[in-house]
Amino acid sequence: MHVVDNACFLQDVGGQAHTRTTNSRHGRKMSDSTRSWLIRSQRARRCSISWTRLQTAILATSDHAAPLKYGSIQDFFNSFSPRLAPKTIRNMHACLRTVLTQGKTWGLVRVNPAQGVRLPRKKARKPPVLLAKQDIRRVIDALPEPTKSIITLMVVGSLRIGEVTALGWERIQPDGIEIVERFYEGEFDDTKTDAGRRSIPLDFHGILRAVLDGTWQRSKHRKPGDLVFTNAKGGPVNRRNLLRRHLKPTIKKLGLPATVDFRSFRTMHSSLMSSAGVRPEVTRDNMGHATVDVTQNVRGGKSEWKL
The missing domain is CATH 1.10.150 (DNA polymerase; domain 1)
Structure with missing residues (x-):
């Protein structure tokens, strides 16, 4: 607190x-x-x-x-x-x-039972899984909707999976995407960090706009308060179901590392920007990090993108 x-x-x-x-x-x-x-x-x-x-x-x-x-x-x-x-x-x-x-x-309680409690140790972060650029394209091409569009938003737009599932049409602007909340453990909540509340500009190649337009055409829920990605009833999509039914089978079919998950693709955004010569400050703002150091730590140091 x-x-x-x-x-x-x-x-x-x-x-x-x-x-x-x-x-x-x-x-x-x-x-x-x-x-x-x-x-x-x-x-x-x-x-x-x-x-x-x-x-x-x-x-x-x-x-x-x-x-x-x-x-x-x-x-x-x-x-x-x-x-x-x-x-x-x-x-x-x-x-x-x-x-x-x-x-x-102040004498309101006699003892403090919270003292001496054994807490879990902070786990060492696993090294990020970095795929070659052509493998990212293979994954996206092989995925069914809506996971195909969700992964594209994560790679190109740097959104977290919880930010994608919480995204509403009212947050889609002519020149960018406003990130103001996330969907986490079954509930809508604030962004993961204060820096996570941000505006992501649309790319010059039109990839994000094409994804959003395609999703709009397929969706039956188009009111300003509706979600961009929904289940059959208009509620948030279940990311665990998408991971189990779409992403993991596709990764296995393509013979790629089994540890690839949704987080991997957000990490790939950082590496892709670095290999393209984009300034770290721009990538930091896109990803919603407080400092450049956090962005570089997420990337895991040297980029292994194959262009």
Whole structure:
């Protein structure tokens, strides 16, 4: 959570004098103060599902009627692995630990069960899978719709898979694509990072425009609030189904590395721009990275594109 959100909690719990008076017996409980803090902090969430479960855990542990046990907190965080990234789990733990630490300082709770919890280690990033330019063309040509168009947007436009599945027609402009949200774990949410909220210019070759026009012609859902890529009922497409039914079988049929997935094609955008001599700052903005270093790390260093 952001520092400002923790500050709201401290101000709310501490009151005007910020004393260490125990409020659980006389007036407000820690759970009451925490509820107010959670409402203010919710705007800073990055994953709606993990936020909801974290909120439940904080309220449970902040209420004196609920037992404060190390084991229950450990089980809570164990339940997220390996579905959530280690960094996400660690950020959730940091939030809970901060709340309970301050509650202990002011006498609102006796112990902080979040201390000493074993968290998953940060996994080493696998080296990105880089395909030759001709292999990318083979994959795109062999894919059925809508995966063909989705992959093209990722390679040429640098969109994340969650950004593609959340893309609405109202975000398609004459000269670019506005990225303002993503579809993650079954819910619409903010972009992955602040820098991820961006405008991607259409390419000079007309590839992105052709993909969008073709998708428009095939779609039965064309209202401004409709999604660009939909299932039969107009809802978001299921990326796991597309991966299992379209992308993986195509990769196998073409004899390409089995580890290629949706993320691989976004990585390929960075390498393609580098090999074409595009300035790193332009690629950084297209991909929604905060710094050029992040963009270069995603690419994995030296480009292996075969032109």
